[in-house]
Amino acid sequence: MEISKTYEPKEIEKKWLNFWEEQNLYHSEPNNSKPFTIVIPPPNVTGSLHMGHALNNLLQDIIIRFKRMNGFNSCWVPGTDHGGIATQNVVERILKKAGILRENIGRKKFLEEMWKWRKETGDSILSQLNKLGCSCDWDKISFTMDEKRSKAVNHAFIKLYEKGLIYRGERIVDWCPRCGTALNESEVEQEDEKGKLWYIKYPIQNENGKFVTVATTRPETMLGDTAIAVNPNDERYKKLLGKNAVLPLVNRIIPIIADEMVDPKFGTGAVKITPAHDRNDAETARRHNLILIHAIDKEAKIKNSIINDLNGQPIKNFEANDLVGKDRYEARKILIEKLKEKELLEKEEEYILPITRCYRCATATEPLISKQWFLKMNDMAKRALESAKNEETKFFPEKWLKPYLLWLENLKDWCISRQIWWGHQIPLWYCMNCAGEHILGLYQDMPEKFNIPGEVVSPGTMGSIKWMLETLKLTPQKIKEKVKDYEVGNININSKGVFASETQPEKCPHCGKSDFIRDPDVLDTWFSSALWPMSVFGWPEETKELKYYYPTNVLITGHEILYLWVARMIMMGLEFRNHVPYHDVYIHGIVRDSKGKKMSKSLGNVIDPLGIMEKFGTDALRFALAYQGIPGRDMQVSDENFLMARNFANKLWNVSRFVMMNLNQQAVILIPTCRENNHDSLELTDKWILSELNLTIKNVTNAIESYNPAEASRLLYEFIWSKYCDWYVEFSKTRLYGNDEKTKLTTQNVHIEILEKILKLLHPIMPFITEEIFQNLRQQPKSIMISDYPKYDESETDKTADEEIREVIEVITAIRNIRSEMNVKQSDLVDIIIRIGSDESEKTINENKQYINSLAKVKEIKFSKTSEKPKLSASAIVGNCEIFVLLEGKIDLEKEKIRLESLINKIIQESKVYENKISNKNFLLKANPEEVERVKQKLQELQNKKKKLEENIKTLSQ
């Protein structure tokens, strides 16, 4: 069979993908052997494979394939994530192009569109992973929103709710006006941007010409100001305390209060308080029982509630009508102009301020107070902390443990509700009759449904106060109490008329009616992800898969979702299974471009892994990524890496061609017993390469087991290219091309053994090429995928062979060096004389004469014991031997002299290091004796070498 000179991956990859699939080799089922389980970090359904995915999944595949070959029941569960906001955005954009708006078609229709889209794009990313060679059990594909996973989500929510861990409260959350939803702290990105700090003068009430100046970066929020705060110890403002200020343009009368929170050194030392739009201000407001006024709505437009005073009554001399309904930035412009006109703008300064942006659409978020569902984190975090301290989960590399612990220690309650449609709708039902004020603001059409005049947004606002007065007929006193403790609208397990249930309850136990309304919010996409390691095995059902595979062995992921995902999975695992979901967490770096920048579509610097697979081959992509996958470090990839990996694949391809070209059937049949039965027939070079291979097996195994794919790749590259190809293959040629059938057979067998083990060692990293060669070599139906991974065998270590071959290699290299330096033609053979330093050396060199002859192009080797040096020769020293390359007619004596002198110089420099050591009394006294001995020997060697070289120079000039 003709085998091509270069490795052509395309057809070969296709062939083996089909083969593996046909043989059902990825599949795993609970059985009597030990499982090794990984659950995939589910990529978003929107996703198409990028380098980050490629790396992440490659690393998983390496471990899975490695464990499979080591006899484990390897199970890798694939799946996708519904991706919440991200996915909704994508579909919204598509629909918009067709002129369809989400708001117009309504929730039900929109969700139909979402599912339709999901069906069409399907699991395209998973098929891309398949192409990458990922050996996932495709029979186990899960989706976070499929029936089973949704069941798990509902179950978890209901259990947590019933335990009292889930509650609805009002908080300031980061709100994305574009996506129309609350965002979690981990879903926003902060960036410093150039902005301005405006100094605005607020007139003091009833004191003409007197002002208090506040500094702000967001002047438009002043429309919702309900106080001004100063530090109680600030002498400058003490006389203002208790007085009121007049909010410019709005003319709302607001109190001047004292609060420790204010830093007298910042700005003017006086702060405007906008409780509805700033976390600190909300806290301050709470401490001082201040009312809150929404100035900005969910679309980031100015609200009409700013026309009210602190008692909820419209302000008579309100002057900011033209701001109502304007976008926040437009309103800011107008506002600043107006303040300038009124001479209330003291000054403006350039200022760098942090802008918080939505991680999905990069819109600047708006801090808004809104009703959201929260999961209490305190106890769950404590348990996770304990578990981490007990090392129930270990982090690789370990450095990630600390930030993880720190995060847990400072954990706030998790906002789990999102005001979007794509996701798991919260399984809570409100009785229309009993749930009362809890229902407020749930749906946009709610006010009309209840025949409530005006806008109702949230308790505590002007709107709802009006509603409470008019509809609930509460007394002003009662309302004040409710507003004061912010409890209105909060829900927990004790709230009347609220029911947690997967399906709509039949009857309300309080009133007997069946008029329910479901909470419209959906859960944070990470809520379902947090249950993933359990839900993929059928939890909450006690399935046999769950019992067999859970807890899983390792989670492999990038550090960007350590908090968002990893921590939460651990907490949920502890909560519901009483056990962490995995023993190891292996955290890898981020893939960056050649300039060290994070790859992103907006930067246009993404390298498409599919393109790389096309251009260089999938194995090359895999090897390059593994090679760069250094623990704890981000990696830069560029074509250079892929080229290197492609060349490596080709090298492997060609060495296997070489082996197969030199085989006869006998060798194939005899393996592996031949070597065992004829260990005597092994030559030094065989023993050497087998010993080196054995060491490589040990080190590669260790590297993979300690999650260091880079180390494993480097070791294999080094062994295959620099030891096996560069030396053993060359050594073996003289034997393979010779006439001694016995030694020929031995060589063939050793080649097969080495090659086969190399293929197995490399298979987890480069599955395609190794399978192809493996099958060509043995022509047997069993896949390399399920062959045994090579095992380290102490008895294979051969120190003598190692030392002796090293000497042979040095001799060859020395002769080659001389030939090259003296411009000896490639085709010219040379004679050499070796002055032997010891009997062992003579024996070694004599036994390996054929290799020196062929690899260094030597015609004849003579040994000499006399002190006489051959003239017209170039010399080199290897160990205690002197090598003379006879170069009559070819040698340039002057050049040789220079060459030898430079060698001597090098030795002198090197000797200095050792001389310094040896002349240091403390070194002799304190260093360990072996080191002293080593240094002494080394120095002796160097001195001998120098002496010989000097003598050789003398001989030259004679």
Add this chain to the structure above:
RNA sequence: GGGUGCGUAGCUCAGUUGGUUAGAGUACUUGCUCGACACGCAAGGGGUCACAGGUUCGAAUCCUGUCGCACCCACCA
């Protein structure tokens, strides 16, 4: 403000607990189409290991500080 990581050859990076002449790939120079491979072979040049101190007989490696880069957390009127 708190933390983490990094700074080694022109470039991209290895370098395990301190102890061979600090390595690899690539780029560079020179020579090779001879029966695996020019995606190759052989030989070579190239580094004050960011800087300054300290510990040690001995430091790229451990400690302290400085500078530069990257990232994370918190605050920010």
